[in-house]
Amino acid sequence: MQIIDxxxxxxxxxxxxxxxxxxxxxxxxxxxxxxxxxxxxLLIVNRPATFLVRVAGDSMILARLFDGDLAxxxxxxxxxxxxxxxxxxxxxxxxxIWKRQGPRISLHFANPRFPEYRLAPxxxxxxxxxVSGSVCARRRCE
Amino acid sequence: MTAxxxxxxxxxxxxxSCERVFDARLAKVPVIVLSNNDGCAIARTNEAKALGIRMxxxxxxxxxxxxxxxxxxxxxxxxxxxxxxxxxxxxxxxxSPRIEIYSIDESFLDISDVRxxxxxxxxxxxxxxxxxxxxxxxxVGIGSTKTLAKLANHVAKKNPELGGVxxxxxxxxxxxxxxxxxxxxxxxxxxxxxxxxxxxxxxxxADVRDLDTRVARKAMTVVGERLVQELRGMACLDLETVAAxxxxxxxxxSFSERVEDIATMEQAMATHASxxxxxxxxxxxxxxxVTVFFHTSEHDRHRPQRSVSTVVTLPEATNDTLALVKxxxxxxxxxxxxxxxYSKAGxxxxxxxxxxxxxxxLPGLGQLDREMGxxxxxxxxxCNRRFGRxxxxxxxxxxxxxxxxxxxxxxxxxxxxxxxxELPVVAAA
Numbered sequence: 001m002q003i004i005d006x007x008x009x010x011x012x013x014x015x016x017x018x019x020x021x022x023x024x025x026x027x028x029x030x031x032x033x034x035x036x037x038x039x040x041x042l043l044i045v046n047r048p049a050t051f052l053v054r055v056a057g058d059s060m061i062l063a064r065l066f067d068g069d070l071a072x073x074x075x076x077x078x079x080x081x082x083x084x085x086x087x088x089x090x091x092x093x094x095x096x097i098w099k100r101q102g103p104r105i106s107l108h109f110a111n112p113r114f115p116e117y118r119l120a121p122x123x124x125x126x127x128x129x130x131v132s133g134s135v136c137a138r139r140r141c142e
Numbered sequence: 143m144t145a146x147x148x149x150x151x152x153x154x155x156x157x158x159s160c161e162r163v164f165d166a167r168l169a170k171v172p173v174i175v176l177s178n179n180d181g182c183a184i185a186r187t188n189e190a191k192a193l194g195i196r197m198x199x200x201x202x203x204x205x206x207x208x209x210x211x212x213x214x215x216x217x218x219x220x221x222x223x224x225x226x227x228x229x230x231x232x233x234x235x236x237x238s239p240r241i242e243i244y245s246i247d248e249s250f251l252d253i254s255d256v257r258x259x260x261x262x263x264x265x266x267x268x269x270x271x272x273x274x275x276x277x278x279x280x281x282v283g284i285g286s287t288k289t290l291a292k293l294a295n296h297v298a299k300k301n302p303e304l305g306g307v308x309x310x311x312x313x314x315x316x317x318x319x320x321x322x323x324x325x326x327x328x329x330x331x332x333x334x335x336x337x338x339x340x341x342x343x344x345x346x347x348a349d350v351r352d353l354d355t356r357v358a359r360k361a362m363t364v365v366g367e368r369l370v371q372e373l374r375g376m377a378c379l380d381l382e383t384v385a386a387x388x389x390x391x392x393x394x395x396s397f398s399e400r401v402e403d404i405a406t407m408e409q410a411m412a413t414h415a416s417x418x419x420x421x422x423x424x425x426x427x428x429x430x431x432v433t434v435f436f437h438t439s440e441h442d443r444h445r446p447q448r449s450v451s452t453v454v455t456l457p458e459a460t461n462d463t464l465a466l467v468k469x470x471x472x473x474x475x476x477x478x479x480x481x482x483x484y485s486k487a488g489x490x491x492x493x494x495x496x497x498x499x500x501x502x503x504l505p506g507l508g509q510l511d512r513e514m515g516x517x518x519x520x521x522x523x524x525c526n527r528r529f530g531r532x533x534x535x536x537x538x539x540x541x542x543x544x545x546x547x548x549x550x551x552x553x554x555x556x557x558x559x560x561x562x563x564e565l566p567v568v569a570a571a
């Protein structure tokens with residue numbers, strides 16, 4: 001299960017503190033060197049249930065999910081009000097905002113230029129996963 | 143000793159289910175997956191089974207029918223199946239600390255510590271979790287021995303009304319099913335042994351259970367005796383939680399097109415040899431002889447047939463790709479005869495030993511430079527890990543575009559979970 005390698009290329013440990021060790025009085029900072037920041041642990045909480053997918057389109061921009069981004073999808077999460085979900089509607093997979101009002105559940109776009117999303121009354125709807133994070137390259141490789 | 147309990151969990155039409163997780167349009171349609179080189183059907187969804195696709199049916203025989211019936215056909219995508227298998231097993235580990243990965247889609251779990259009345263609940267919970275987290279549907283069989291767990295799994299699979307779980311540690315369930323399972327459906331009983339058992343008057347698993355162990359041993363050696371014991375609920379086989387050290391290793395491939403010249407054959411064999419070296423190095427194993435073989439196809443009945451198998455001995459045990467390639471191409475050259483259309487080639491080793499513990503040859507009498515070899519191989523493996531298998535190969539294996547005999551993957555789906563450039567694309571539109 002190498003999803004980790006894929007998430008951000010090779011593991012990229014970032015040391016919190018690094019000082020050369022000197023003989024004599026030990027550096028008081030050494031006591032604080034404990035761990036390295038691991039971006040993968042930040043993005044992936046439940047590894048077997050987490051998948052990466054590529055975003056294609058602009059319907060989620062208000063939710064800050066942009067065309068070409070990597071969405072981190074955790075299938076073990078239950079959707080909560082306002083979550084971005086990956087949902088299969090009549091065999092078509094897409095991103096939607098998941099909302100609940102009382103017993104009523106509705107799906108929405110997150111782009112003011114899009115019309116209100118209307119679900120066909122007889123549509124077959126299945127939640128594929130909940131978006132738990134995203135990776136947005138701010139400077140694409142040349 | 144306390145009574146043991148094992149669960150056998152396996153993925154339903156596993157390869158097809160993996161494809162379905164990533165393509166929403168496959169949900170209700172018939173799907174099949176073909177073996178290496180698109181040889182034959184090795185996984186079928188229920189919809190495909192209902193249309194009459196049999197296990198192992200050659201692709202060329204069902205091609206037209208698949209097209210006519212709208213069956214979706216995929217080449218095997220082992221990168222994807224392997225990753226999904228690892229995920230499923232990670233979920234199993236949350237339910238039992240002792241598991242044996244029996245195959246890519248089957249695992250045994252030791253659930254002896256779970257109270258009898260909680261076992262079925264556990265199995266249903268696990269099944270639900272695997273389905274939710276990974277998208278893979280499974281069936282779970284529970285029994286007091288591995289053989290009974292396997293039987294229970296078979297029952298769960300064949301009887302959809304059970305909801306994918308069958309617990310044969312429940313005496314009522316055991317009594318109900320054991321008389322209904324035909325001899326040929328018992329784990330480890332092939333057609334030959336099924337005939338032997340039927341000759342002894344056995345129709346069902348219950349009849350086999352009730353055999354005198356001495357009679358069973360006479361008919362099926364010690365395997366038969368163990369089978370009777372296991373069916374009675376006395377565990378003879380425990381989990382193999384540690385992967386057994388490999389005894390042998392093979393790399394074989396069918397050519398996508400027939401090979402008629404020695405240069406192509408040498409190239410193919412060199413590639414197989416370098417792959418073999420890679421496999422051995424990963425486990426720190428080595429060999430001092432390899433069997434090189436190639437043959438024509440029985441499908442070319444009207445053509446002259448030839449089958450070659452030759453053993454090439456190395457001066458000392460090694461897993462150095464360059465040494466293995468030399469041995470492999472030597473094997474081809476020694477036995478080559480033109481005028482035939484070869485369809486398959488491979489390289490096989492038996493008697494593997496750990497490299498560190500193997501007998502050395504004398505210096506100057508065939509002793510290989512292990513230090514230099516190891517450094518070179520380490521660099522080679524690192525390159526191939528980083529840039530993809532086959533990025534760096536010995537010259538004898540040829541340049542990439544010319545390696546026409548490598549595996550055919552005409553209809554393979556993207557490697558959705560292991561390649562950044564093949565991730566599933568989801569519409570935000």
